[in-house]
Amino acid sequence: MQSVESVESMFTSHTLETAPAASRKAMEGVVRHFGHLPDAVTRLAESPELLTGFLGLSASFERSTLEPLARETVVMTVAVRNDCHVCVDIHTAKLRALGAEQELIAALCDRLPLPDERLEAVRRFTLEVLAAAGGVDDGVLKDFLSYGFTERNALEVVLGIGAYTMSTFANRLVRAQV
Known part of the structure; x- marks a missing residue:
């Protein structure tokens, strides 16, 4: 049996012209954001529902009250756990x-305790x-709350887990490349 990484993707790499019409607006937004x-x-883009769903959830997570490094700790914890190289590289x-x-980035990638104890609390809670x-x-x-996080933050971790579980699973399924 071939590993996931060695199997050629059967999924189409769409352009703005070939993508389903319902995916194009989201794709145009990504181009504006990333260039x-x-x-x-x-x-x-083959699934407008998945693409727009992920982008919407991701945007909601970015607006959450978790500070940026805590959000990225959630994302990297999920990405490393789910072995999504695309997400690991991007994040x-x-x-x-x-x-x-x-040192923080290496610890996240290597599944080791983080040097920042507050971010380590986020990583442990996510896991x-x-x-x-x-x-x-x-x-x-x-324990999570004892580091100054709130009940709202706990729910925001769940939001991040949901968004990036969707992303990591889909990226692996379609064999997305960096």
């Missing part, structure tokens, strides 16, 4: 743009929510 169409977007660059130390399908023990939630 180009990432491979993942060209392939996810490594985003962490660098936010001024994250290389616990994933492992328990949301049904975390009271102690896990209390």
Whole structure:
């Protein structure tokens, strides 16, 4: 059996001209934001519902009250756990743009405790929510809250997990490239 990475994608890499009409507006927005169409977007465009759903959830997560490094900690934790190289590469660059130390990025990529204990609390909580399908023990939630996070932040972690679980699964399915 071939590994996921070695299998050629059967999914079409769409252009603005070949994409389903319902995907084009979202694709145009991505071009305005990034200056180009990432491979993942060209392939996810096959499903306007998935593409617009992910972009909408991702935008909602970006507007959440979690600070940027905490949001990126959630994203990277999900991306590394789900072995999505596209997301890891994209969000490594985003962490660098936010001024994250290389030690933090390396620890996230290597599934190691983070040097920043508050961000480590986010990473642990994200993993616990994933492992328990949301049904975390009271102690896990209390630990997360003890770092100054709120109940709202706990729910925002779930939002991030949902958005980036969708993204990582879809990117792996379509064999998206960086």
